[in-house]
Amino acid sequence: MTEPEQPENLPLCGIRVAEFCQVAAGPFAGLLLADMGADVIKVESPGGDSMRAWPPITEGYSENFASINRNKRSVVFDLKSDGGLAAARALALSSDVVLENFRPGVMAKLGLGYEALAAEKPSLVYGSVSAFGQTGPRSREGGFDVTVQAISGLMSVTGEPGGAPVKCGVPVSDFCAGLYAAYGVLAALMDVRAGRPGRHVDVSMMGATLGIAALQTSEFFGTGREPVKLGSAHPRNAPYQAFRARDDHFVMAAGNDKLWKSVTEIVGLPELFGDPRFATTADRARNQVALKEILEARFAARPAAEWIAAFNAAGVPSTPINGYGAALDDPQTAALGLVQPLELPNGVETKTVVNPAIIGGTVFGVRRRPPALGEHTEEILAELGIASAS
Secondary structure: OOOOOOHHHOOOOOOEEEEEOOOOHHHHHHHHHHHOOOEEEEEEOOOOOHHHHOOOEEOOEEHHHHHOOOOEEEEEOOOOOHHHHHHHHHHHHHOOEEEEOOOOOHHHHOOOOHHHHHHHOOOOEEEEEEOOOOOOOOOOOOOOHHHHHHHOOHHHHOOOOOOOOOOOOOOHHHHHHHHHHHHHHHHHHHHHHOOOOOOEEEEEHHHHHHHOOHHHHHHHHHHOOOOOOOOOOOOOOOOEEEEEOOOOEEEEEOOOHHHHHHHHHHOOOHHHHHOHHHOOHHHHHHOHHHHHHHHHHHHOOOOHHHHHHHHHHOOOOEEEOOOHHHHHHOHHHHHOOOEEEEEOOOOOEEEEEOOOOEEOOEEOOOOOOOOOOOOOHHHHHHHHOOOOOO
16 A cells, blocks of 8 residues: 655645535535645534434444545534634634535625635635535525435436436535535635635536536537436447346447447357448447347356456456445555555544545545544644634
């Protein structure tokens, strides 16, 4: 395992982030900044981020919480008290970045909104993550990952044709919003470093989910037709999906004519290459139901592992359909240094998947374990020159 870099060698060394966030989207943005070396100080209420109670709980600590709160410090400020609010304001004004994911208007009511803080510190970069953004007819509505997946169109193209609505198994609306927020904050920090004022970065989960649906939205703009559910298939490419072999499903993707020719040779049906139904990528996509039936009749003769090996030997991308256990145990996962040890606040050792970006050969791993609730309150107050937040 690559040893973690010292903070002073990391790209965001010297950047302080005050994170007023809980659960997923905002904390994930904070995690990405923390991984890159920022000093991210997580501001929690006396009850703590509600994600601290999410199972699995290992001897009193949530592994879910730990997975997106490594490399941070935690302070407890009661924002309903004058002392807590004053400490929170001092922290925000001592920071380069403020991240928050309250409903729009909440931070402003507390005197911690962008306008109030930027008036005192023009260089402040302020990142807001919400379900629908800071303005517009839905801006005051709440939202969770599943409701945003629904309203953004994602659920309409997820699942098998004719099936019930299905959300993506990974909370993509939450985590993509976090990605966009971290990206926007970094862009705004470049402005500040160039001598320009800070900015308010407004990221909505709905916008982020539409943003990653570029192929589907462009299909609608180009044709006026609603994209549809295709299961594991592709709307413009075939064969490019999951197939059933003798013992199990596997995925094979022949995304161009050269790979398609290899497929026809491997399955022993070279005549398919000249079949007018499958002459071009567009033809194969249009006739992919018939193509799947033909191929699966061949695939039924051998186990999935043999087909995967044969396709890979010919340069046709093909893989098993892993559960997370197998994915985490894959030798490529190990080669990328993605899984690293993580100590919980109680000293129990677990594991986590670290930042997948490798910059200049550096893996941005675990430097600091996830914090116990309020673990660094006194430390941060001392840095701010405040005796007490009560």
